[in-house]
Amino acid sequence: MLYNLTDIFSKEDKAITIDVPYEQDTISNGHETYAILEKTDLHLTLTNVAKGEVQIEGECRIVCEIPCARCLKSVNVPMELSVKEYVKECEIGNPEATEEMPYMDGYQLDIDALLGNEIMINWPMKVLCKEDCKGICKVCGKDLNEGDCGCDSFVPDPRMAVLKDIFNT
Numbered sequence: 001m002l003y004n005l006t007d008i009f010s011k012e013d014k015a016i017t018i019d020v021p022y023e024q025d026t027i028s029n030g031h032e033t034y035a036i037l038e039k040t041d042l043h044l045t046l047t048n049v050a051k052g053e054v055q056i057e058g059e060c061r062i063v064c065e066i067p068c069a070r071c072l073k074s075v076n077v078p079m080e081l082s083v084k085e086y087v088k089e090c091e092i093g094n095p096e097a098t099e100e101m102p103y104m105d106g107y108q109l110d111i112d113a114l115l116g117n118e119i120m121i122n123w124p125m126k127v128l129c130k131e132d133c134k135g136i137c138k139v140c141g142k143d144l145n146e147g148d149c150g151c152d153s154f155v156p157d158p159r160m161a162v163l164k165d166i167f168n169t
């Protein structure tokens with residue numbers, strides 16, 4: 001959704017609070033796409049803090065589906081998003097400033113881009129289904145949380161593997 005800020009830029013002390021929907025069902029980090037399972041509307045406050053300056057504040061909560069880093073099982077990861085940005089009217093149209101405000105499209109605030117940006121900032125470094133997730137067996141692919149598979153999990157030194165090949169020929 002796009003929200004035009006022209007009116008708020010021009011009216012000093014003007015502030016509005018609105019609830020706007022986040023219209024995306026997935027989020028992509030450029031490599032992978034993840035499902036957004038739940039989301040609340042963005043509770044957004046736009047305030048004219050000085051002439052031609054708008055403060056953007058908002059909160060919402062989303063739940064993303066992210067695979068466990070070890071066993072790849074889907075994990076529901078809640079995120080509390082809290083947005084706080086300033087936009088200066090004089091920077092609109094300035095290519096350098098625009099790069100730092102990917103959520104501005106001319107005078108329009110792009111709600112989806114604003115939240116997408118915030119989700120990426122809050123993206124967890126590593127998601128685990130549980131702290132002690134045992135992962136999957138590198139040999140047979142069994143989920144080791146469900147029990148041991150009995151494979152020899154010893155990873156041979158690659159130099160030894162070469163020797164082994166020589167002796168096998």
Ligand SMILES: [Zn+2]
Nearest residue numbers: 068071129133
């Ligand atoms: Zn796991």
Ligand SMILES: [Zn+2]
Nearest residue numbers: 137140149151
């Ligand atoms: Zn195995």
